[in-house]
Structures are given as C-alpha cells and as structure tokens.
Amino acid sequence: MGTVTLGVSIAVPEPYGSRLQELRAGFGDAAAHGIPTHVTLVPPTEVDAARLPAIRAHLAEVAAGFRAFAMRLEGTGTFRPLSPVVFVKVVEGGYGCTLLQGRLRDPEGPLERELAFPYHPHVTVAHGISEEAMDLAFAALADYCAEWLCEGFALYEQGSDGVWRKLREYPFGPGPAGLPTQSGSPANEAAEAVIRRS
Template sequence: MSSETLSFLSPFAGGTSVGVAIEVPQPYARQLRELRECVEGAPAVEIIGPHITLVPPTHLPDFDLTGVEAQLERAARRVAPFVVELAGAGTFRPATQVVYAALTTGGPQCDRLQVEARQGPLEQELRYAYHPHVTVAQDVPEDRLDAAEQALSRFHARFTVAEFVLYEPGPDAVWHTIRTFRLSGRT
C-alpha cells in the first residue's frame, strides 16, 4: 500500500472490499442526493455519494492494496480527462428496478476507463454488460421509480472528469474514498 492510501484494516474479516468510481461533483451531487432522498426516503447515513461505477464492489483476499493501486495508476495514465453530460432518465426495468441519470456524453470514455481499471487484481466477470449511469432510485415501488424518472426528465449536468477514486467500506459500513487517481492520458 502506498503512503497516499488510507485503508480500514479490520481484525474481524479475511480481506477487504473495494470499489472504483467517478464521483459526481457539486452542485450536481447534492441535487441527485436530494432527488434520491425524495424518492427513496432519507437514509440514516449516506453509504456512498452519487457516482458512476467503474469497478463494482469487489472482495479481495487480503488488505494489501499494492497491486490494486498499481493497476489503477496504469488505468489513469491511459485515459485523458473527459466531459460527462447527464441529461434525462434511463431505466433498467424490467430486468432490475433501477432508474438512473443517463449519460449523453462521456459514455465511451467511462467504458474505456472501466476496462482499463478492471484488470489484474480487479479483473472479474460483470453480472450485466457495463452501462455507465448514476443510480437515483433502486428497489422501490413502481410509482416511486416513475416519480424518479419524471423528476430526472428535467435534470442536466455537465462536468469534466479529471480523476476517479478507490473506495473501501469502513467499520461504519460507509464507503470511504481511500485514494484518488488523476487522469493523465493523452486525448
């Protein structure tokens, strides 16, 4: 593990879990969080902020993140900063009960970044084909999913992605950013 990494070592578990994502910046993160709370109800604690998943939660057999960090550093060097635009709603219904903010710009770059990140110690088969998005409602009644879809029809965000983060769940069950990786590839 590098000296830049904060990690939560638990004496109660064999290994740890990590995830990799692009965090949605403010003020858009706050707007999406408020929308999700309106649809799903306010959680006692926010487990993870609005984000675009690159590598889903992945269990690792030990706490040594050296290989993970090296892989993510390589991925960051291979992809240049890019623009993401979120506009409108999408849904995975009926396969899963999810409504999300849809990417209208930046999808191919997210896909390339997730392919680069999901190698080495993070290599895995995905349950579903990769589709970059920001979840706003999940596993709630149909009328709440419909409400989220309608509310997102008016949502628009545009921001530059210059970094992504490595998350790890802490003892509080909240996913914490433990390291940030800056994109430095060429356009």
C-alpha cells in the same frame, strides 16, 4: 488481514453530486446517504486486504494512461424489469467510461472480475424502492442536465456500516483532454473496436 469490499467510480462533482444524493433520499432510497453520487467503473468487489498495494499501483497506472474527457448527464432511464433501478443517463463520456472500466478490470490485472450485466455507464437515483417511487424519480429528473470535465476517478471502500468512503483519488495524466493514448490489452482493443462500430 481479512477481506475488504472495494469499488472504483467517477464522482459526480458539486453541486450536482449532493443535489442528486438529496433527491435520491427524497424518493425513499434509504441507501442514498451512504453512497456518494457516482458513475461506477468497478462494482463492489471483495478482495484480500493484502492485495491493496497491487490494486493501488494498477489504478495509478491506468489513470496515468488516460486524459480528461467531457461528461454530460441528461434525462432518465431505467433497468426495470430486469433490475429495480432508475438512473440519470450519461449522454457524453460513456465511451471514455467504457474504455476506462475495461482497463481497470483487465483479466491480467488485480481487479479482474466478471460483470453480472453488460457495462452501461449511468448515475443511479433510485434502487430497490417501490414502483411508484421509482416512477416519480424517473419523471422528476426527466429534464435533468449536468456537465463537467472528468479528470480522474477514485477508489472507495464499503465499511461495516454499509457506507462507502473514499480511500484515494487517481488523477488522469497531463495533457490535452481527449481519448487515452495507450492501446491497452488485446481484449480491450477488441472491445474498443466494438464500441466504435456501435
């Protein structure tokens, strides 16, 4: 069956998503129109296509154990010089994103993988373009702000044309907004304790 390249993310809703995508393209990032505006939960991961049913079941199970939580973007940050990225900061909802991505990448699950860098929720607005253009993006969105209620995440597949397309959405379980009610694996519980202390 071959392999597929998957990613899991929280979509930035309209009208914010399209506007940030347009701005990213305007800064000269040629990849902008192939990447829906998002907060990454699981970065691009190549898997055997035969694993898709197990991955979908895992995503549904994780989503069911979560409840909606508030998300707010404000201001800009950068990973330079370590990585050529300028982003809009997640100033509310980062804790929920961190818990969520940890459960999605559970070592005992079908999406287990190591990360190249420690997880840091953000919304990329410029990647791999000139330093001048990244400086412009950093300054132009310094006062940016957006907020919404995150009610789920989605699975995406990258096509041979480099474009990311949504395969399916995974809504959170019913109930009042707030932190997830299930404890998760021992590894995730340890991570959650570290987050709470930070």
